[in-house]
Amino acid sequence: MKKLFVLYRIIILAFIAVIFTGCVNNNAPNNNSTVTEIKIGVFLYTKDDTFISTLQSNLEKAARNKEISDGIKIVINSFDGKGSQTAQNEQIYKCLEQDYDVLCINLVDRTVAAPIIDKAKINNTPIVFFNREPVKEDLERWDRVYYVGAPASESGEMQGSIIVDMYNSGKYNIDKNGDGKLQYVMLEGEQGHQDSLLRTEYAIKTITNEGIQLDKLANESANWQRSQAASKISQCINTFGDDIEVILSNNDDMALGAIDAYKAEGIEKLPVIVGVDCTEPAVEELRSGNLAGTVFGDFKGQAQSIIDLSCALALGRNPENYVDLEDGRYVMHPYIAVTMDNLYKLELK
Ligand code: BGC
Ligand code: CA
Numbered sequence: 001m002k003k004l005f006v007l008y009r010i011i012i013l014a015f016i017a018v019i020f021t022g023c024v025n026n027n028a029p030n031n032n033s034t035v036t037e038i039k040i041g042v043f044l045y046t047k048d049d050t051f052i053s054t055l056q057s058n059l060e061k062a063a064r065n066k067e068i069s070d071g072i073k074i075v076i077n078s079f080d081g082k083g084s085q086t087a088q089n090e091q092i093y094k095c096l097e098q099d100y101d102v103l104c105i106n107l108v109d110r111t112v113a114a115p116i117i118d119k120a121k122i123n124n125t126p127i128v129f130f131n132r133e134p135v136k137e138d139l140e141r142w143d144r145v146y147y148v149g150a151p152a153s154e155s156g157e158m159q160g161s162i163i164v165d166m167y168n169s170g171k172y173n174i175d176k177n178g179d180g181k182l183q184y185v186m187l188e189g190e191q192g193h194q195d196s197l198l199r200t201e202y203a204i205k206t207i208t209n210e211g212i213q214l215d216k217l218a219n220e221s222a223n224w225q226r227s228q229a230a231s232k233i234s235q236c237i238n239t240f241g242d243d244i245e246v247i248l249s250n251n252d253d254m255a256l257g258a259i260d261a262y263k264a265e266g267i268e269k270l271p272v273i274v275g276v277d278c279t280e281p282a283v284e285e286l287r288s289g290n291l292a293g294t295v296f297g298d299f300k301g302q303a304q305s306i307i308d309l310s311c312a313l314a315l316g317r318n319p320e321n322y323v324d325l326e327d328g329r330y331v332m333h334p335y336i337a338v339t340m341d342n343l344y345k346l347e348l349k
Pocket of ligand 1: 252
């Protein structure tokens, strides 16, 4: 009788264990080796942005490599927000109703992540934001939300250091009019973007902290766009002519726009122009001497982290084993200052 009772208890406990594991499986993905296909939705603020399209092609490459190394299939569907948060929200909400394992989101407006996170939480679909950083309070609304990007202030500091090094080396005649100050034009990206704000602030701080005096001729916003920067700089050329000694640009595309403007005016002696990103066309201008420097924003590393993080989340694995997390949810890739002196060291393909 006693033996029978023990047997009953074992059967009941086993039964409870089976039910319990079943529940866990339904609520969150387990460390499940049987999952062979991962479906990722990628939402871009616009495809019409050199850095973002470079990041996207690197995402594809990283996914293909991971398929081979991990023996899983990764399906990526990309959506173009075309600069409209309303359009992007519709795309995201539609995907939340489908069988996506993870959503990777490059917000149009980085201040409106909250409703998206709340909906994703109800559907238990994790999110990896990238490049356009939501505010911390929003990211903290749910623990299955991450951000992959780069420390924006660092890119400003490095851009400033390129100018400081050139000035201090004495090899370049940056201060063309010899008044002991650098007359400069600032080309800013979109207003409100963390990279515009911090790159502008830290580039200037870094230069002035070294005791170099700056004289601002103009502050122009060109929304990261080459053509907008070209027209802003041609206006500046008309107004300030040869007085412009330095152009600090929040990204490479706008720096290239500045170069376009000088070429269009037929001016051969360009001011010192610096950008950020290290895109392929920028490297070409660096080689030809029109661009003095840039700052490599690690699109390759960021793409790799987005894929690694997405796969870990989809498979219910601990993200900490796959990416370096800061504060439990940030993956930040360092920048590298690039000039002709160290370009050869970077393996840029
Ligand atoms: C890049 C810009 C890009 C922007 C888009 C920045 O980090 O430097 O080139 O246009 O992100 O959000
Ligand atoms: Ca000067």
